[in-house]
Amino acid sequence: xxxxxxxxxxxxxxxxxxxxxxxxxxxxxxxxxxxxxxxxxxxxxxxxxxxxxxxxxxxxxxxxxxxxxxxxxxxxxxxxxxxxxxxxxxxxxxxxxxxxxxxxxxxxxxxxxxxxxxxxxxxxxxxxxxxxxxxxxxxxxxxxxxxxxxxxxxxxxxxxxxxxxxxxxxxxxxxxxxxxxxxxxxxxxxxxxxxxxxxxxxxxxxxxxxxxxxxxxxxxxxxxxxxxxxxxxxxxxxxxxxxxxxxxxxxxxxxxxxxxxxxxxxxxxxxxxxxxxxxxxxxxxxxxxxxxxxxxxxxxxxxxxxxxxxxxxxxxxxxxxxxxxxxxxxxxxxxxxxxxxxxxxxxxxxxxxxxxxxxxxxxxxxxxxxxxxxxxxxxxxxxxxxxxxxxxxxxxxxxxxxxxxxxxxxxxxxxxxxxxxxxxxxxxxxxxxxxxxxxxxxxxxxxxxxxxxxxxxxxxxxxxxxxxxxxxxxxxxxxxx
Amino acid sequence: xxxxxxxxxxxxxxxxxxxxxxxxxxxxxxxxxxxxxxxxxxxxxxxxxxxxxxxxxxxxxxxxxxxxxxxxxxxxxxxxxxxxxxxxxxxxxxxxxxxxxxxxxxxxxxxxxxxxxxxxxxxxxxxxxxxxxxxxxxxxxxxxxxxxxxxxxxxxxxxxxxxxxxxxxxxxxxxxxxxxxxxxxxxxxxxxxxxxxxxxxxxxxxxxxxxxxxxxxxxxxxxxxxxxxxxxxxxxxxxxxxxxxxxxxxxxxxxxxxxxxxxxxxxxxxxxxxxxxxxxxxxxxxxxxxxxxxxxxxxxxxxxxxxxxxxxxxxxxxxxxxxxxxxxxxxxxxxxxxxxxxxxxxxxxxxxxxxxxxxxxxxxxxxxxxxxxxxxxxxxxxxxxxxxxxxxxxxxxxxxxxxxxxxxxxxxxxxxxxxxxxxxxxxxxxxxxxxxxxxxxxxxxxxxxxxxxxxxxxxxxxxxxxxxxxxxxxxxx
Numbered sequence: 001x002x003x004x005x006x007x008x009x010x011x012x013x014x015x016x017x018x019x020x021x022x023x024x025x026x027x028x029x030x031x032x033x034x035x036x037x038x039x040x041x042x043x044x045x046x047x048x049x050x051x052x053x054x055x056x057x058x059x060x061x062x063x064x065x066x067x068x069x070x071x072x073x074x075x076x077x078x079x080x081x082x083x084x085x086x087x088x089x090x091x092x093x094x095x096x097x098x099x100x101x102x103x104x105x106x107x108x109x110x111x112x113x114x115x116x117x118x119x120x121x122x123x124x125x126x127x128x129x130x131x132x133x134x135x136x137x138x139x140x141x142x143x144x145x146x147x148x149x150x151x152x153x154x155x156x157x158x159x160x161x162x163x164x165x166x167x168x169x170x171x172x173x174x175x176x177x178x179x180x181x182x183x184x185x186x187x188x189x190x191x192x193x194x195x196x197x198x199x200x201x202x203x204x205x206x207x208x209x210x211x212x213x214x215x216x217x218x219x220x221x222x223x224x225x226x227x228x229x230x231x232x233x234x235x236x237x238x239x240x241x242x243x244x245x246x247x248x249x250x251x252x253x254x255x256x257x258x259x260x261x262x263x264x265x266x267x268x269x270x271x272x273x274x275x276x277x278x279x280x281x282x283x284x285x286x287x288x289x290x291x292x293x294x295x296x297x298x299x300x301x302x303x304x305x306x307x308x309x310x311x312x313x314x315x316x317x318x319x320x321x322x323x324x325x326x327x328x329x330x331x332x333x334x335x336x337x338x339x340x341x342x343x344x345x346x347x348x349x350x351x352x353x354x355x356x357x358x359x360x361x362x363x364x365x366x367x368x369x370x371x372x373x374x375x376x377x378x379x380x381x382x383x384x385x386x387x388x389x390x391x392x393x394x395x396x397x398x399x400x401x402x403x404x405x406x407x408x409x410x411x412x413x414x415x416x417x418x419x420x421x422x423x424x425x426x427x428x429x430x431x432x433x434x435x436x437x438x439x440x441x442x443x444x445x446x447x448x449x450x451x452x453x454x455x456x457x458x459x460x461x462x463x464x465x466x467x468x469x470x471x472x473x474x475x476x477x478x479x480x481x
Numbered sequence: 482x483x484x485x486x487x488x489x490x491x492x493x494x495x496x497x498x499x500x501x502x503x504x505x506x507x508x509x510x511x512x513x514x515x516x517x518x519x520x521x522x523x524x525x526x527x528x529x530x531x532x533x534x535x536x537x538x539x540x541x542x543x544x545x546x547x548x549x550x551x552x553x554x555x556x557x558x559x560x561x562x563x564x565x566x567x568x569x570x571x572x573x574x575x576x577x578x579x580x581x582x583x584x585x586x587x588x589x590x591x592x593x594x595x596x597x598x599x600x601x602x603x604x605x606x607x608x609x610x611x612x613x614x615x616x617x618x619x620x621x622x623x624x625x626x627x628x629x630x631x632x633x634x635x636x637x638x639x640x641x642x643x644x645x646x647x648x649x650x651x652x653x654x655x656x657x658x659x660x661x662x663x664x665x666x667x668x669x670x671x672x673x674x675x676x677x678x679x680x681x682x683x684x685x686x687x688x689x690x691x692x693x694x695x696x697x698x699x700x701x702x703x704x705x706x707x708x709x710x711x712x713x714x715x716x717x718x719x720x721x722x723x724x725x726x727x728x729x730x731x732x733x734x735x736x737x738x739x740x741x742x743x744x745x746x747x748x749x750x751x752x753x754x755x756x757x758x759x760x761x762x763x764x765x766x767x768x769x770x771x772x773x774x775x776x777x778x779x780x781x782x783x784x785x786x787x788x789x790x791x792x793x794x795x796x797x798x799x800x801x802x803x804x805x806x807x808x809x810x811x812x813x814x815x816x817x818x819x820x821x822x823x824x825x826x827x828x829x830x831x832x833x834x835x836x837x838x839x840x841x842x843x844x845x846x847x848x849x850x851x852x853x854x855x856x857x858x859x860x861x862x863x864x865x866x867x868x869x870x871x872x873x874x875x876x877x878x879x880x881x882x883x884x885x886x887x888x889x890x891x892x893x894x895x896x897x898x899x900x901x902x903x904x905x906x907x908x909x910x911x912x913x914x915x916x917x918x919x920x921x922x923x924x925x926x927x928x929x930x931x932x933x934x935x936x937x938x939x940x941x942x943x944x945x946x947x948x949x950x951x952x953x954x955x956x957x958x
Binding site for chain 1: 582586
């Protein structure tokens with residue numbers, strides 16, 4: 001491979017479905033997975049005479065995204081008709097924005113593998129409505145069309161060609177999706193199509209100023225797909241050029257099953273969409289007051305929160321990164337820390353990263369659906385801090401908590417797991433263990449310090465793990481001296 | 482009582498309220514006139530439904546229920562306004578010949594609230610594209626005065642039906658003159674309200690930024706009555722205005738003293754048919770005798786109006802008519818092979834020649850490389866024409882013009898010359914481009930053929946138009 005001689009230039013177009021309750025221009029539900037063609041009305045069916053009315057909630061969500069990426073929200077924007085024929089497009093045009101999008105500029109701060117951050121600039125974000133779905137099932141009847149999705153609001157986020165590799169594209173998409181999830185404006189589910197990505201890709205000799213001929217690769221419906229398709233297309237273009245050929249400007253489809261791109265249409269076959277302002281809709285006016293109202297409602301974004309976690313809770317960067325990956329986990333952490341005041345935040349972090357996330361993975365549930373709420377987890381920490389139970393027992397209690405609704409305290413009581421810190425009682429046990437193990441005592445005294453662990457283990461066995469390990473250690477050392 | 486058909490809607494409403502007439506009797510009379518008529522005014526008649534609704538009104542009235550004043554008054558609706566139920570909404574097109582709407586247009590809801598009764602759907606130019614009503618898949622409408630002549634269009638069926646007393650009222654739509662021009666050629670009153678005054682929800686779109694629903698009637702007072710029923714804000718139409726609806730019928734009572742009326746030079750060119758000019762001049766004199774003051778004004782960008790209009794209207798139409806693709810409803814060709822072939826043959830078979838011509842024109846003017854030269858330039862002209870009116874209305878309260886350059890022509894006259902027919906819209910398209918309201922009322926006849934005079938008013942000032950038109954009409958009769 002002679003990849004170092006070549007440089008890829010990539011821009012991404014991401015379509016994100018907004019999580020509004022109703023569609024962009026009518027009041028039909030946007031619910032996913034309902035019976036085909038059940039969430040439809042004259043407006044989204046494009047019946048003669050029906051007219052669109054803009055959903056304010058969609059605008060609010062779109063503006064949230066724009067503000068999160070530091071974009072300029074334009075006070076006036078225009079909805080335009082994008083004309084093309086397709087069976088899942090009932091009006092014969094899609095209502096979109098063209099010359100005057102609602103948002104210009106901005107950037108996504110992608111965090112690269114080496115820990116550095118690269119700002120990928122945005123060209124624009126515009127609002128549009130989604131089309132329906134063509135289900136190409138091979139039946140006698142032919143292709144079936146489901147218009148439930150038709151009219152669902154989308155934002156299209158268009159990046160500048162600032163991306164140089166599949167890894168950067170991945171990092172960009174990761175941060176973009178994470179931010180949309182933080183904002184609660186998109187559920188980010190690429191498999192269900194609520195987040196979709198097209199990539200414009202070209203390659204040029206490293207150091208060259210001019211851009212190469214680009215192709216557009218569509219149908220990238222997973223993170224892995226984005227990475228693989230981009231790598232595939234970069235390699236393809238390089239090999240075409242190295243063998244003396246030319247890259248054709250065309251639209252390609254990523255075939256995830258066969259891991260190749262297929263040609264969809266050439267430049268000559270490209271549609272002329274004949275955009276023009278939609279006369280059924282007034283210019284969209286987003287005034288300063290509305291923007292400020294939305295700005296005031298914004299949550300803290302992932303990067304800022306990560307930084308704050310390091311500063312406020314003295315967490316290592318690694319912990320802060322893991323905890324803030326999803327807003328809900330970060331919320332869970334902060335709530336627990338707040339409730340378990342006597343516990344070190346780092347200790348809470350350890351618990352969440354090792355225990356909580358593991359259980360969530362096993363159960364395949366979201367943290368918001370986790371039975372062990374911050375309140376219950378804080379209750380467990382309280383018992384550790386008071387010395388009621390040891391860390392080891394705490395794990396046992398936690399396991400029990402994931403299966404019942406009882407508090408940590410109730411479980412400890414019920415299972416009789418209270419730590420034994422009574423020195424007299426423990427002294428008797430220690431004496432008993434020592435007198436029953438003359439051989440081990442001899443070994444220890446002859447310098448085999450490893451045997452100490454044996455004595456601890458015996459005491460623990462006698463108490464079924466409830467003995468306070470610190471006290472046991474002290475007593476044993478005294479007795480064996 | 483055959484003279485029941487001579488009564489105005491207001492008179493009918495009074496006689497229905499007092500119990501002197503039943504709605505069944507009124508509706509039966511008009512329905513039988515429709516049945517016997519040979520001018521091809523109607524595409525469909527809803528006889529049974531209309532009579533059942535009439536009986537309901539009569540029963541409610543005899544039960545002493547409080548009913549709207551308009552309860553039981555019949556009307557006809559142009560066939561590009563959707564009505565829920567079995568009755569199709571065809572737009573006079575083969576492509577929608579069997580289309581039954583699952584919902585009512587906003588104006589139909591208003592008519593239902595007013596307990597008025599729709600007798601049927603009026604013939605029209607296909608998708609409201611035409612000035613003669615010759616472009617109908619259901620055959621041309623014949624002029625009410627001379628059946629060999631056109632009634633005008635595109636609301637030709639509605640205008641002729643009102644002139645022929647097949648109904649006291651009709652609802653039409655006006656994109657470039659489609660209410661006013663047939664009203665003029667048929668000798669009735671027709672009002673295009675301000676853009677945004679009447680909801681377009683349920684009006685099958687032709688040129689969305691120009692379309693407006695409005696009333697046709699033999700008397701101005703009746704036009705005011707029907708406008709009162711259908712005007713007002715509708716949250717389902719984003720271009721519908723939140724402007725208070727005044728008492729239009731009450732507005733007719735005022736005098737004209739001191740009213741300033743502008744006569745735009747561009748609407749009285751030397752080439753204007755001198756007989757038409759005489760009739761319009763006579764109206765000007767009458768207004769002066771009623772105390773109005775007239776003034777010569779200029780609307781300097783008028784000469785570009787037809788070109789701008791036919792670019793904007795066809796551009797919008799090319800997108801508006803894309804939904805008629807044979808996929809979900811309407812005509813689907815039996816010849817279809819693959820998808821593209823299905824679109825092509827369905828639309829080719831379903832649309833008439835004029836509709837195809839306009840879709841092609843509109844597609845062309847929006848195409849890459851032509852957009853700026855045509856569509857964008859036309860929008861600039863539109864802004865200038867709107868400014869012309871704004872400036873003029875700083876000086877005058879109303880603008881008076883002929884409605885059409887000529888009286889009705891013989892069917893087939895412009896068969897091979899669509900552009901000359903387009904030029905017939907010269908005096909009416911400017912009100913659509915600028916959004917202002919305008920009425921056409923009869924101004925007498927030329928060789929027995931009706932001609933109209935047009936009164937144009939300020940945005941949302943239909944009242945002043947109706948007042949002047951009402952007084953003028955009083956003088957005519």
